[in-house]
Amino acid sequence: NAGVTQTPKFQVLKTGQSMTLQCAQDMNHNSMYWYRQDPGMGLRLIYYSASEGTTDKGEVPNGYNVSRLNKREFSLRLESAAPSQTSVYFCASSPSIPTVPNSPLHFGNGTRLTVT
Amino acid sequence: LAKTTQPISMDSYEGQEVNITCSHNNIATNDYITWYQQFPSQGPRFIIQGYKTKVTNEVASLFIPADRKSSTLSLPRVSLSDTAVYYCLVVNTGRRALTFGSGTRLQVQP
Numbered sequence: 001n002a003g004v005t006q007t008p009k010f011q012v013l014k015t016g017q018s019m020t021l022q023c024a025q026d027m028n029h030n031s032m033y034w035y036r037q038d039p040g041m042g043l044r045l046i047y048y049s050a051s052e053g054t055t056d057k058g059e060v061p062n063g064y065n066v067s068r069l070n071k072r073e074f075s076l077r078l079e080s081a082a083p084s085q086t087s088v089y090f091c092a093s094s095p096s097i098p099t100v101p102n103s104p105l106h107f108g109n110g111t112r113l114t115v116t
Numbered sequence: 117l118a119k120t121t122q123p124i125s126m127d128s129y130e131g132q133e134v135n136i137t138c139s140h141n142n143i144a145t146n147d148y149i150t151w152y153q154q155f156p157s158q159g160p161r162f163i164i165q166g167y168k169t170k171v172t173n174e175v176a177s178l179f180i181p182a183d184r185k186s187s188t189l190s191l192p193r194v195s196l197s198d199t200a201v202y203y204c205l206v207v208n209t210g211r212r213a214l215t216f217g218s219g220t221r222l223q224v225q226p
Contacts, residue, residue, distance in 0.1 A: 092159065099214065101148060101167075101209075104162035105160070109159055110157070
């Protein structure tokens with residue numbers, strides 16, 4: 001049971017390059033989320049998809065786009081990477097929206113992105 | 117949205133009980149409390165949730181007093197593997213996403 005799988009695990013980009021972070025879950029969850037975590041800090045929500053076919057902005061959406069490809073997959077795209085986007089990116093999923101009791105978030109192990 | 121305050125860091129020794137207290141003075145009637153644990157180089161994982169009184173599972177206990185303005189996560193007999201960051205979240209059921217603070221960094225020494 002893989003849970004939430006993120007690819008790649010590590011990535012180095014030059015300023016201005018683009019890339020897509022992939023996320024897939026095999027738990028048949030409805031909701032999926034992208035967070036970023038800067039060193040020594042908590043997680044900040046970038047975008048989320050409460051259900052297949054919907055996406056919404058979180059706290060820090062600027063510079064990112066997302067696609068809920070199907071129920072399993074939720075990708076995050078950086079169109080023109082900037083050094084300020086150097087961070088660890090976590091994808092998460094939950095059976096329903098995680099603010100409902102007994103619908104906790106399940107996280108992947110992250111993608112470590114460095115933008116030079 | 118209820119704001120949470122928890123210690124930035126705590127130190128303990130193996131075998132001790134650790135209590136991490138979280139303050140949430142403006143918690144709303146329908147809000148509940150949840151805790152996540154994050155090991156180094158991993159994503160957070162859910163530990164426990166509760167609305168009031170006491171909740172216990174195989175990992176931890178959660179104590180919530182009657183006024184619900186604070187909560188305490190209790191880890192019995194910690195080991196080195198409990199070294200992690202612990203996040204207290206007040207969850208508003210009217211929202212669709214969770215907001216994480218900076219958490220409490222627990223360091224367990226041998």
